[in-house]
Amino acid sequence: MTDISWNAVRAVAEPDLRTIFESDPDRLDRLAFKVGSLRFDWSKTHMTPALMAAFADLAQASDFTARRDALFSGASVNVTEDRAAEHSAERGEGAPDSVARAKALHNRMRALIDAIEAGALGPIRHIVHVGIGGSALGPDLLIDALGRDAGRYDVAIVSNVDGCALEEAIRDFDPQATLLAIASKTFTTTETMLNARSAINWMVEGGVDDPYGRVVALTAAPDKAVEWGVDETRILPFSETVGGRYSLWSSIGFPAALGLGWDAFESLLEGAAEMDRHFRLAPVEKNAPLIAAFVDRYYAGVKGCQTRALFAYDERLRLLPSYLQQLEMESNGKSVKLDGSPVDGPTAPITWGGVGTDAQHAVFQLLHQGTHLVPVEFVASIEPGDLLDPAHHRALLTNCFAQGAALMRGRENPADPARAYPGGRPSTTILMDDVGPHALGALIAFYEHRTFANAVLMGINPFDQFGVELGKEIARSIEKDGPSGFDPSTSALIDLAMNDE
Numbered sequence: 001m002t003d004i005s006w007n008a009v010r011a012v013a014e015p016d017l018r019t020i021f022e023s024d025p026d027r028l029d030r031l032a033f034k035v036g037s038l039r040f041d042w043s044k045t046h047m048t049p050a051l052m053a054a055f056a057d058l059a060q061a062s063d064f065t066a067r068r069d070a071l072f073s074g075a076s077v078n079v080t081e082d083r084a085a086e087h088s089a090e091r092g093e094g095a096p097d098s099v100a101r102a103k104a105l106h107n108r109m110r111a112l113i114d115a116i117e118a119g120a121l122g123p124i125r126h127i128v129h130v131g132i133g134g135s136a137l138g139p140d141l142l143i144d145a146l147g148r149d150a151g152r153y154d155v156a157i158v159s160n161v162d163g164c165a166l167e168e169a170i171r172d173f174d175p176q177a178t179l180l181a182i183a184s185k186t187f188t189t190t191e192t193m194l195n196a197r198s199a200i201n202w203m204v205e206g207g208v209d210d211p212y213g214r215v216v217a218l219t220a221a222p223d224k225a226v227e228w229g230v231d232e233t234r235i236l237p238f239s240e241t242v243g244g245r246y247s248l249w250s251s252i253g254f255p256a257a258l259g260l261g262w263d264a265f266e267s268l269l270e271g272a273a274e275m276d277r278h279f280r281l282a283p284v285e286k287n288a289p290l291i292a293a294f295v296d297r298y299y300a301g302v303k304g305c306q307t308r309a310l311f312a313y314d315e316r317l318r319l320l321p322s323y324l325q326q327l328e329m330e331s332n333g334k335s336v337k338l339d340g341s342p343v344d345g346p347t348a349p350i351t352w353g354g355v356g357t358d359a360q361h362a363v364f365q366l367l368h369q370g371t372h373l374v375p376v377e378f379v380a381s382i383e384p385g386d387l388l389d390p391a392h393h394r395a396l397l398t399n400c401f402a403q404g405a406a407l408m409r410g411r412e413n414p415a416d417p418a419r420a421y422p423g424g425r426p427s428t429t430i431l432m433d434d435v436g437p438h439a440l441g442a443l444i445a446f447y448e449h450r451t452f453a454n455a456v457l458m459g460i461n462p463f464d465q466f467g468v469e470l471g472k473e474i475a476r477s478i479e480k481d482g483p484s485g486f487d488p489s490t491s492a493l494i495d496l497a498m499n500d501e
């Protein structure tokens, strides 16, 4: 059944993007619409009514509705680990028990934040948050995007095990006024535990009497945090059913909730909940995450695009591409289906991108004239983030819109091929009313659901990440046994760089 539906998708005639608005004058009305404060525009893609219908059939053949219901009902959708994926319960949308549990844990986080604000842990001015992957990228994005004017605390998110990262973060911090947040779902991740240990040592060297008294643990493994030495009253647990890369809504968001204030954190959750409801209830042809997934699948699965690029025309969203790299590539960079059989075609493309207008002066050459077809996504905000001359924001938006038009329109130049633009290159635009917590919550939830919808159409599990394990295991064995037992290249590298004798 799914094969038949894929064939129907592949059989849809491809329109010419350069003239598509002439042949399909209503496409803007159909393919551009608002969800809350986000306006999506897919009209500059190859999505035609015929393709939309073929994809709607594919969604049906892929049991999309049942899989979406299973996600929100707290069923065990992460089949390889036999667990639910309940990030939406953190925002109040999910199985009633899970929503109640998430609410109780949020209340616990709020109470600790209130106590910290009231000075219970001393005069805190700096927060060092150690965590990696999903335990760092989300909070980092939130604080970088929304924290410009918050000015409440200096927050440093430290992820890399390279000591340069921690050293740089604490360089200007006073150990006597620093709170250490250790973020790790498993509370075993080597990088995070080593950074946490070194941060404690730095506090000890800085004369802090009770450094463990300034530690807050954000984890789904509270027992491990207790073993490590964190007092139970300062452990903020979250549910095992919240995946790492979907966890910024849980206590992993603690530095954002503390740094930006509780109201902002709550508004973030509400924005995400609004997107949850949209994803659950909107019809196929107006369902933003689903349409985005159709477009993703078309370019990756039918047109063979190996990458997709995202450009944030907003300095506040400069970390969005790296956040999405984990979300999309760790979720959907898979080769087997739910039943363990090989996938039928390409899975997640490589997500890459950057910030506009900078990227125009660096990588856009390839987008306009290179031999790769890269579907481009632009994200911009109507409201500016700066208070300077409005000319800045106007220039930002002008450039953003110009790029989408140029990619689509192209320009012939038979006399001078080096100066010709092929055109016909697709782009999507997401225009936010502003970059506030509510809109950002909705935007991130949109990407989560789009990732899930892609997985459903491919028949894969987006919630495990076994691909990251082998390298960790080998690193442990190098640590333990040195160069023996490896290939000559690896042994020589270990010998050269790590042999102390």
Ligand SMILES: O=P(O)(O)OC[C@H]1O[C@H](O)[C@H](O)[C@@H](O)[C@@H]1O
Pocket: 132, 133, 134, 135, 183, 184, 185, 186, 187, 188, 189, 192, 244, 245, 330, 465, 468
């Ligand atoms: O939160 P932790 O248990 O420390 O895990 C941190 C990260 O490490 C793993 O290797 C996974 O690839 C990530 O999905 C995860 O977010």
